[in-house]
Amino acid sequence: MVHQGDAPLVVAFPHTGTTIPLEIEQTLRSPWLALKDTDWWVDTLYAFARDLGATTIRTGMSRTVIDVNRDPAGVSLYPGQITTGLCPAETFDGEPFYHPGEEPDAAEIARRRETWFDPYHAALAGEIARLRRRHARVVLYDAHSIRGHVPRLFPGDLPDLNVGTNSGTTCATALAEAMMAACQRSSYTHILDGRFKGGWTTRHYGRPREGVHAVQMELAMRTYLPEPPVTAWGNWPADYDPARAAPLQRLLTEILEAAIAFAKEPA
Template sequence: MSEASGEALFEVLEPAQQLLPLVLNSPHSGRAYSPDFLAQSRLDALSIRRSEDPFVEELFSAGLRLGAPMLKAHFPRAFLDVNREPYELDPRMFDGALPPYANISSLRVAGGLGTVPKLVAENMEIYRTRLPVDSALGRIETIYKPYHACLRKLIARTHVRYGFAVLIDCHSMPGNIRVTGGASRPDFIIGDRYGTSAAGELSRAAVGILEDLGFSVARNKPYAGGFITEHYGRPSRGLHALQIEVNRALYVDEASLEKRAEFPALATMIGLFLESFAFHMMKYAESLPLAAE
């Protein structure tokens, strides 16, 4: 991963013992920006972080204490976005022909936010020049595919052990995000792909717990979940996926991306959320017909 960093691509944080049918995933909180990558970019070292979900893996770290593993990226989202299809690529970014199976016409590609992003937030272009197409394909082979293989393994291991698995995909959102058609700025958004990636009982439980903790919560608007939520959520097979977006303004200064004084308190509240959600999750699992067999 010479263009991104000399560090490990990603890491699985394992609890002492897995006690829950729960897997946490933090695909956008990576902040290992290599000198080579920064040299390719027209952005400075702070501006290039505008698409990052800063410190999200720390906000959800209580999951480890409760007995849930977490997969976290070290590579930055600006370098490679694993919450996309593997080949959502913009041909205008590259020198050389993309493979015929590349998805070059998705809305995300059109918006500059493909698997290898063209832009960071606020429509700032990342690169000084076009990239060799082999660079994009290499990132997919050496980072994207191993990352998803690892995530699949965690989910499959959990499902085999419990007959049931829930993935929480952990993200953050800009503080100025408003609910579609309204003026409210939610603290959290729960995405379940409009009921297709997780059982409604689990989505409603997540919303209700956060509201009981005093937060404003929206569901699916404006974020219903990305590729990861859609791809791994198969409720009919006992595989459920929820995306959680945390309002960034609650815990970081959005200009400097430094932690706010409120960070530890929010992490504690998210720990309370995970603890209560785990209880509801287990009660739901016990209600399933297979649980009695």
């Protein structure tokens, strides 16, 4: 799903999808577990981005079916740390998705990649190329969220805002500094290149010398919805909370405006 804008900014939503084809759902232990780690309501949170002239791109397919923000070659983004793969087999908490023996094999993973991963990235690459024909610089902003407390992935509580640039390799320093300056003016906790340094999308497309500057924003979900103990559909996902989200949206607007301003500066 693509919305085309004219500003030099692409906002991508790789993990908001909830669609699971029936033939895949039948192999899963629990549809709820399969959707547990969705980036809930992130596309709703960033609905204002279109008013800024941003291009947005979203896949409706669940990350459990195929994760379009993972290396298609299966290489870990965080060697030595727990992470999930191209077709993940378990939740962030380590709960298995599939009935025993029903996990996708190499042929099934290749089918899912061809059916859903490749078209998503063809669309994303196409939009970046379209905007690069108009602008000397383009910013790709990969929008994510995660529960703020996932002990298996990180100790303690995650900062509210987690900006990832793969240690400064995927965008110009000036862009990262502008984004972090906005964070510093807010009351939200924040970090640059902490536990989350940017996924495959950020690392693959971020080529500052070629005019494409990529960043990932990983939000702790508590910034826009309540985070109860996640035990069942009865209490998760929590509803989007517009009142809680409003101050965050003001900050995110400032961040995206800073990204556009950076992109429009003389290269």
